[in-house]
Amino acid sequence: MSEQIERIKTLIIGSGPAGYTAAIYAARADLNPVVYTGMEPGGQLTTTTEVDNFPGYPEGIDGPTMMVQLQQQAERFGTDVRVGMATAVELSDEVGGIHKVTIDNDKVIEAETIIISTGASAKYLNIPSEQRLRGGGVSACAVCDGFFYKGQEVAIVGGGDTAAEEASYLANICKKVTMLVRKDHMRASKAMQHRVNSLDNIEIRYNTEVDEVLGDQVVEGLRMVNNQTGEKEEIAITGLFIAIGHKPNTDIFKGQLEMDDVGYIITEPDSTKTNKPGVFASGDAQDKIYRQAVTAAGTGCMAALDAERYLATIGSAIEATARWD
Numbered sequence: 615m616s617e618q619i620e621r622i623k624t625l626i627i628g629s630g631p632a633g634y635t636a637a638i639y640a641a642r643a644d645l646n647p648v649v650y651t652g653m654e655p656g657g658q659l660t661t662t663t664e665v666d667n668f669p670g671y672p673e674g675i676d677g678p679t680m681m682v683q684l685q686q687q688a689e690r691f692g693t694d695v696r697v698g699m700a701t702a703v704e705l706s707d708e709v710g711g712i713h714k715v716t717i718d719n720d721k722v723i724e725a726e727t728i729i730i731s732t733g734a735s736a737k738y739l740n741i742p743s744e745q746r747l748r749g750g751g752v753s754a755c756a757v758c759d760g761f762f763y764k765g766q767e768v769a770i771v772g773g774g775d776t777a778a779e780e781a782s783y784l785a786n787i788c789k790k791v792t793m794l795v796r797k798d799h800m801r802a803s804k805a806m807q808h809r810v811n812s813l814d815n816i817e818i819r820y821n822t823e824v825d826e827v828l829g830d831q832v833v834e835g836l837r838m839v840n841n842q843t844g845e846k847e848e849i850a851i852t853g854l855f856i857a858i859g860h861k862p863n864t865d866i867f868k869g870q871l872e873m874d875d876v877g878y879i880i881t882e883p884d885s886t887k888t889n890k891p892g893v894f895a896s897g898d899a900q901d902k903i904y905r906q907a908v909t910a911a912g913t914g915c916m917a918a919l920d921a922e923r924y925l926a927t928i929g930s931a932i933e934a935t936a937r938w939d
């Protein structure tokens with residue numbers, strides 16, 4: 615490890631909508647934020663073509679362009695955006711304490727405040743046809759992409775609460791929803807199961823898995839396999855939604871920050887405060903319910919305001935240098 619150490623006021627880990635929104639607010643408040651982009655600069659939205667529900671884009675916008683614009687907006691106010699991964703953290707328990715974050719197993723950043731915006735990754739089945747058609751009809755977000763399949767026939771994979779909720783959401787928009795449940799029962803709560811069962815246009819296939827997603831450029835169908843009998847069946851669909859869970863990107867904080875059993879960081883109610891003073895969490899890394907770009911941006915804003923107030927309370931030891939006028 616090199617001996618490079620840098621001390622800053624505000625370190626933002628992650629460059630999705632939460633991280634860049636936090637950066638816009640933090641930079642405008644002269645917190646001189648440094649953003650480390652991580653392995654996916656721009657975050658999850660860079661994997662989607664069409665974002666139709668982020669306010670301010672009446673014609674919609676493609677995800678990568680939107681994220682470049684968010685980065686430019688953050689940089690306009692002096693945010694220092696750097697490529698790099700936070701690989702280890704040492705968080706202080708003291709109010710006013712200095713937190714240490716190692717970047718790429720090399721450089722150490724010492725920060726008075728940290729905003730965690732490391733997001734979450736949707737789990738996929740990881741079969742080749744599914745990977746090939748991601749963005750071409752395969753999606754991990756029914757609320758984001760369901761609209762594009764209005765009046766069409768789609769399928770959804772999963773048997774938990776999220777899958778059941780997304781299936782009922784799709785049933786309101788689509789002509790028919792085929793739900794593939796790997797086991798002979800659903801894991802979803804009884805209430806959610808009841809909701810799914812009460813909708814006429816949802817067909818539930820138990821003991822059923824995806825054998826292959828059919829189509830060259832876009833999804834045209836699905837070959838399903840019954841995992842008890844081995845029997846295969848093809849159906850025509852235009853959209854396939856994967857709802858088998860998300861994994862928050864929070865492993866490096868384990869043992870230091872309070873998390874739920876899945877790894878979502880726990881924040882105080884009506885706040886982005888974690889259990890460590892000066893460490894704030896925003897976006898999908900702490901939100902297992904809404905998981906939208908606009909809600910991530912909202913909590914990113916909250917985190918920057920919380921960081922600013924915290925620094926005002928402790929009295930930052932680092933002089934502010936205006937990077938914009």
Ligand SMILES: Cc1cc2nc3c(=O)[nH]c(=O)nc-3n(C[C@H](O)[C@H](O)[C@H](O)COP(=O)(O)OP(=O)(O)OC[C@H]3O[C@@H](n4cnc5c(N)ncnc54)[C@H](O)[C@@H]3O)c2cc1C
Pocket residue numbers: 627628629630631632633650651652653654655656657658659661662664665666667668698699700701731732733734735736753754755758759863866896897898899905906907908910
């Ligand atoms: C296919 C798809 C389509 C979607 N469509 C829409 C849509 O149309 N509308 C909508 O509102 N939402 C949509 N979403 C959901 C939306 O993308 C997320 O809710 C949102 O991106 C969450 O923002 P975030 O900033 O919390 O995290 P993310 O966007 O997940 O960004 C996380 C960031 O953290 C970085 N990171 C992770 N670990 C580290 C580390 N150790 N060190 C440094 N950096 C790190 C990553 O590189 C990344 O930059 C979609 C999601 C998917 C997967």
